[in-house]
Amino acid sequence: MSETAPMPEEAAPQGGFRARHALLKRLADVVSLPTSRINAFERSVTGDLLVEMLRLASHEDRKRVAARLAPLAELPNVLARMLLRDEPDIAALLIEQCASLSDADLVACARDAALEHRFLMASRRGLSEVVTEALLSFGETQVIEAVLRNSTARLSQVAVEGVVSLSRTERSLCPHILKRPELRPSGAYVMFWWCEPDDRRTILQRFAVSREVMQEVVEDVFAMAAEENWQDPVSRKALQFIERRQRNRAAIEKSPYDSLEQAVEAASQNGLTREVATEIAYLAGVKPITGAKILGDPGGEPLAILCKATGLAKSDLAGLWRSMRRPEVTEDGSPDPTWERVQVTYDMLAVDRVQTVLRYWNWSLSSALTPALLRAIRDGEEDGVDDYSTPERAAMLALAENFGR
Structure with missing residues (x-):
């Protein structure tokens, strides 16, 4: 690098040690010399001496040396370690x-310094x-938010999954992690x-993906699987996840209802009981x-999403809404904002895309519930989350709150 200007030799504070003050400046200038003037060993020895002096130097002297050394292309490691652990304004x-x-x-520095340094x-x-993985590992919300806002930072999938897990209790992280390019549909x-x-709207707009390509590629595999019974x-x-049909035709034969619509109508008229809810789930093709x-x-x-994915009409959605005694209007007669939002959600996405979301939920919230996972959910053993597959981790996160009640 080109030689930089030396530190100005300002007068030491009254009563100070002028020689120490001047020596700090000269040694910092030596460390800053280009490789054409000083070799790596000479720079290292000078850095060692400078560190010993900085240990007893004033805050202002340490700050001046840090400002002098910051632009260097080569900085003795011992100096970097010391200054990175100094007070935040110096580091x-x-x-x-x-x-x-x-x-x-x-x-x-992240490991040995303070929260201010990590921020x-x-x-x-x-x-x-x-x-970034080191920074996120401390679980400090303000640091995590700053990392997520840093568009030049790169995140590993391990780090992303950690933030997704933390966002269950630290809800302020949700909008930030949703903007990260590393987030995958499984986490969203x-x-x-x-x-x-x-x-939620962002998740549906960005991550509700089509299965059309998978359906085209495996179209002949359905016949093979049928031949194998x-x-x-x-x-x-896997094929159940990919196929176009959402409703469970086999469930109709065992159900007291002739169709999913009939089950929804019964709920609308008589209220949503546990038995009817179970039948609706089976007929809709979910657990x-x-x-x-x-x-x-x-x-x-x-x-x-359930209604759109299963081909239920908007009137059926309204029937289910009433069966749960959810309001459609507010006390002053205006449309209830929650009900309006539900209707917008129904209208905004294509059937194939919401089926992907619904099937992933069903996959992660039911098929993945092994005895070990259920025990982990009940006991809050989230430290063991790496032992589980992606759907199992999803189930653990989504259901942990319910099992704690």
Whole structure:
């Protein structure tokens, strides 16, 4: 790099040590010399001496040295470690300006320094996955928000899943994680259950994907599976997720109702009982636990998804809404905002896309409920979440609150 101007030799404060003051400036200038003037060993030895002096230097002297060294392309590691752990206003000079800091330097600073330092680091340009994972691991909401707002930072899937899990209790993180390009549908679908209405709308608009390509690719596989009498549970489960038909035709033969519409009509007229809700779930092609989660959601959007995905008309949606004694108008006679939002949700997406959301919920909230997972949900053993598959993690997150009640 080109040689930079030396630090100005200002007079030491009255009563101070002029020699120490001048020596700090000269040594900082030596460390700042280009490689054409000083080799790596000489720079390292000078840095060691400078560190020993800085330990007893004043705050202002340490800050001047930090400002002098921050633009360097080569900075002795011992100096970087010391200044990164100094008071926040001193460390900030390196955190914000020093391009020569390695991931190891930043991770060590995150681990050994204070929250203020991690907050400063969160806004540094070009943070790698290793550094952001270290920053997020402390669970500090303000630091996590700053990392998520940093568009130049890169997040690993482990870090993203950690934030999704934390967002269940720290709801302020939801809008920030939803803007991250690293978030995948699996995380967004499970976040849906605790997100605010605007965030739920974002999830449906961005992550409710079509299965059209999968359907085209595996079209002939359905015939193969039928020839095998659907004996393979692995392929059967995958094809159930991909197929176009949502309703469970086999359930009609065992149901007291001739159709899903008839079950909804019974609920509309007589109220939604546990038995009718179970029948609606079976006829809709979802497990009762998924149906209970949908019907019990206070926001109502999952109900619209259930109706749209199964081909129920908007009048059926209204019937289900009334069966749960949910208001359609407010006390002054104006349309109820929650009911309006549910109707908008019904209208906004194509059938194939909402089927993807519904089937993922059913997959994650029912098929994944192994005994070990149920025990983990009940006991709140979220530390063991890495032992589970993606749908199992989704089930753990979505159902943990319910089992705690």
